[in-house]
Amino acid sequence: MIEVKLFLSLLIIQNVFGQCPLVPSQGSDPIPSIPSKFQTRVEVNTESQMTEFRYFYNYDQRRAAIETRKSNNYQKLxxxxxxxxxxxxxxxxxxxSDPLHWPPDGRPEFPTTCTTYKLSNTSRLNYYFGFTSSGGSILPAVPAQIFNFFPITYAGKDNIRGIPCDVYKSCAKDPxxxxxxxxxxxxxxxxxxLAGGDQTFNRLPIRAVYEQKIDVEDAPEILSFIEWPHTFDTPSSVYCSNRKATKQVPSIQIAFGFSQEITSNSQIQYVKDFYTFDNFSRYEIRNPRKEEATFYTQDPVVYISELSAGIQYGINQRHGNCSVRGIKSDTIYIPKLNQTFNSLLDFLAQIQSTQSFLSFDSEFIYTGQKFSNGISSDRFITNKTSGIYEYTFSDEDYVVFNNYESETRVPLSLYIDNKQSKLSSHSSFFNFETLPPSNILRLFDISSCFYQNETIDFDIVFQYRGIVLPEDILNEKQLDIVMYGLLNDLTRESTIRFKSPIxxxxxxxxxYVRSGIFPLPHPITFFTFIERTLIYGSSLAYFYNLRDVEECAEKCFNNEKCLSFDFSSGRSCYLYNRTVTDGSSSSSSYFDHYTMLSQSLIFDILKEPKKKRFFHLNCMQFQSQKH
Structure with a gap:
């Protein structure tokens, strides 16, 4: 393809009415040749007002664009x-109100609105380039139609700004x-x-005079032109309503890990996230803001959450100490714990879906390609109630390598722009990977939260086979995830409570499998505190003169039917098989109410000395015996 730089000086409008009286020219070379790809900048001075146009046209790729600058208004089609x-x-x-600066990552310099129109509807918008229909597809008009060469008549020679020119006349209609x-x-x-010309297209347009109604002053000038990148793409962070989806949004696995740097309103936060489908989540926060100090420290903290029990472990990465608490209101859990308590679910910590956790769903629309962190990527955008969200994903041809395997179409960045709250944030994702099962559970090790004498160690012996092959030794690490599953099945205990099996x-x-089980946190950790509230009505049990509220929590925790309890300033304890959600609560100056955080509250911690059960392991049957 030959690309020619085209220079137009001015469009002059004068007055002519009636049908076109021109007769097409005859001869060997009546019409100049126009390339199928061109670009030009035009400056028009009419009645003391300057308007600048930039035209981009590519017939072969079926793309076109027009930029218009008039006074301080900018429009792009x-x-x-x-x-x-x-x-x-x-x-x-x-x-x-907005100082001139060059915005990052292709964003427009000033707030931009976008509207989508149907191109094949006849209007002034598609009049510039026109269109034709061919085999069900929409094509731009051929260059001759754009220049209104229908018909065209040779009208002699002239001299424009010292340039010898051939003159042609044609007719057009303004819808x-x-x-x-x-x-x-x-x-x-x-x-x-002329500079920019070549031997194929050596006759460049110098001027076009439109004769219609109003005489205007001519102020021609040839201006240079530089092609800008992403000419035919909408800018970053600009959402066009009712835009068609042209590329399917990428899918994200339900178990994954990544590092994330979040810049929001001049604050930078670094997060290391691991997230899995088995009711666990793990994330590390570095450089928290002072008002976000967690577990009473400004140090980096790893959070390991067990949602089946509603417990969260906070491991200080600097000093190694560990704290345990019930899961409170947190951005990665839904529904959030709140003060309405209209349903039992209000008390339960539930892990979000992948789509909700990453704020990424099928509503995102593909808007083009860009480079994100130096990687060729696809852009997807949507408009949510909390602002405009724009994701970039590595494209299909780019392979990302990590410690375990290669990945394609991984998230690279996320922009969130909320004009109403004046909140904007940019997240960069690093080392995004789909977590392999053989590695993922070791990331949730909470052994540092317990003393050695607090764990219950045990062995499991599987009758394997008479002859051990070399490949059996090599595949021992692949058995980790299977062993975790067996331990969970044998004991009904959450996988996170077991030491990494040897x-x-x-x-x-x-x-031979050697492991151990960690003790449960203090019972009070499993309850949500509701101040100055009690349940009126019959109770499961009543205790008085207890040591403290933790003793009352222990009695409720060990009662299979207990879901909540009231504890008074006089150290009285009432256990209930219901919660405040049934409407039987009232305010009190002497009682506080506590409701369990999780539905999985009945634990069977190796109470039986032996169990026998059959399992399937790598398509072979084994008999397990727990000691």
């Missing part, structure tokens, strides 16, 4: 012939005014050489 759409972007340059007009075209003589294959034909 992007013609998408593949989707039969026109995107109209408008903004207003305001140097007073917006329903008027006919004659156009006089001035092309450089083919014997005259697995060995012996020549005696047995598979």
């Amino acid at each position: 992007i013609f998408n012939y593949d989707t039969d759409e026109i995107y109209e972007l408008n903004n207003k340059i305001d140097f007073v 917006s005014t329903n008027a006919d007009f004659v156009i006089t075209h001035y092309f450089s003589d083919k014997s005259f050489t 697995i060995s294959v012996s020549s005696d034909g047995n598979l």
Whole structure:
């Protein structure tokens, strides 16, 4: 393809009515050739007002765009012939309220609105380039139609700004005014050489005069042109309503990990997240803001949450100490704990879905490509009640390598822009990976939260096979995830409560697994505190003169039917098989109410000395015996 830089000086409008009287020229070279790809900048001075246009046209790729600057208003029309759409972007340059600066990552310099129109609807918007239908597809008009060469008549020679020109006349009709007009075209003589010209397209347009109604002053000037990147893409963070979806949004696995740097209103926060489907989550926060100090420290903290029991472990990465608490209101859990308590679910910590956790769903619309962190990526955007969200994902051809495997189409960045709250944030994702099962559970190790003498150690022996092959030894690490599943099945305990199993294959034909189970946190940790509230009505049990509220929590925790309790300032304790959600609560000056955080509250901690059960492991049957 040959690309030619085109220079137009001015469009002059004068007055002519009636049908076109021109007769097409005859001869060997009546019409100049126009390339199928061109770009030009035009400056028009009419009645003491200057308007600047930039035209971009590519017939082969079915793309076109027009930029218009008039006074301090900017408009851009992007013609998408593949989707039969026109995107109209408008903004207003305001140097007073928004200082001039170059925005990051392709964002517009000033607030921009975008509207989507149907291209094949006849209007002034598609009049610039026109369109044709071919085999169900929409095509831009051929270059000759854009220049209104229908018909065209040779009108002699002239001299424009010292450039010898051939003059042509043609007719056109303006649908917006329903008027006919004659156009006089001035092309450089083919014997005259211009910068930017070549041997194929050596006759460049110098001027076009539109004769219609109003005489205007001519102030022609040839201006240079530089092509800007992403000409045919809408800017970053600009949402076009009713835009068509042209590319399917990427899918994200339900178990994954990543590092994240979040910059929000001049605050930077670094987060290390691990997240899995088995009711666990793990995330590390560095550089928290002072008002976000967690577990009473400003140090980096790893949070490991067990949602089946409603417990969260906070491990200080600097000093190694560990704290345990019930899961409170947190951005990664829904529903959040609140003060309405209209349902039992109000008390339960529930892990979000992948889509909710990452604020990414099928409503995102593809808007084009860009480079994010130096990686070629696809942009997806949506408009939520909390602002405009824009994700970038690595494209299909880019492979990301990490410690365990290669990944494609991983998230690279997230912009959130809320104009109403004046909140904007930018998140960069690093080392995003789909977590392999053989590695994921070791990331949730909470052994540092317990003393050695607090754990219950045990062994499991599996009758394996008479002959141990070398590949059996090599595959021991792959058995980790299977062992965790067996421990969970044997004891009904959450996987997170077990020490990382040590697995060995012996020549005696047995598979030996050594592990341990951690003790539960203090019972009070499992309850939500509701101040100055009590339940009136019959109770499961009543205790008086207790040591403290923790003793009351222990009695409720050990009662299979107990869901909540009231504790008074006089150290009286009432256990209930219901919560305040049934409408039987009232305010009290002497009692406080406590409700359990989780539905999984009945634990079976190795109470039986032996159990026998059959399992399937790598398509082979084994008998397990727990000691």
